[in-house]
Ligand code: AMP
């Protein structure tokens with residue numbers, strides 16, 4: 380049983396449609412896949428139809444952008460009610476703020492580089508959650524850089540002179556909103572220090588106290604010490620341990636199923652969830 384609980388489609392910053400992500404997941408032999416686009420559940424229906432077609436089980440999820448004292452935190456929410464009030468408004472507020480923030484980043488970049496807002500819009504599916512990867516794609520299209528990775532390395536990294544943040548809820552309130560929506564909250568890549576600053580363990584403890592159920596310990600952005608620390612922290616806070624790919628199609632090197640989650644953990648997630656069920660055929 381191979382279970383991957385973290386993937387992105389072009390409903391946020393992945394490069395494949397939700398149906399294509401499911402198609403790829405089925406093709407690599409996964410039994411269960413979660414679609415967890417940034418700050419949106421808009422891909423769920425398309426993914427569900429594709430999952431039925433391919434006879435693969437689908438966990439409907441989301442990855443919520445959060446911020447704690449200027450540090451970015453990502454929270455995975457599984458099997459939540461997508462229409463739960465509170466959560467819905469918070470996600471809308473984040474997505475809206477992402478648009479003005481991306482415009483501001485492009486404005487800063489355009490002082491030094493031949494890049495316009497129109498270039499970026501060409502890279503975004505209508506209604507998708509916009510993020511830095513779309514700006515990176517526009518920079519590739521304009522031959523300013525050769526890949527998303529290079530765009531992040533040279534221009535878009537956290538703390539760059541072109542970096543602008545966007546509105547995002549505090550991680551503790553995001554945990555509460557996921558739980559109130561009947562979902563199961565798991566902190567994404569808690570120790571991914573290579574991509575920017577990470578929060579202290581005290582913040583993770585507060586998230587656990589607010590009802591968070593797990594830590595995504597097995598993730599490519601964790602070094603061996605991060606994995607060991609994650610396992611220790613999960614044990615001491617009585618949190619589940621997940622592992623996932625964080626697949627973004629061609630947008631990142633992450634391959635589907637490169638990290639997986641134990642079936643007993645998925646079973647526990649299902650038992651805790653009161654929003655929507657796992658789709659099985
Ligand atoms: P944003 O949501 O706009 O702050 O952008 C963060 C997103 O950019 C995350 O989903 C990451 O997957 C993606 N990202 C961060 N660093 C890189 C990188 N080096 N290459 C490709 N994608 C990246």
Ligand code: ZN
Pocket residue numbers: 387392393417627
């Ligand atoms: Zn992403």
Ligand code: FE
Pocket residue numbers: 442453567568
């Ligand atoms: Fe993330």
Ligand code: FE
Pocket residue numbers: 385387442567625
């Ligand atoms: Fe992600």
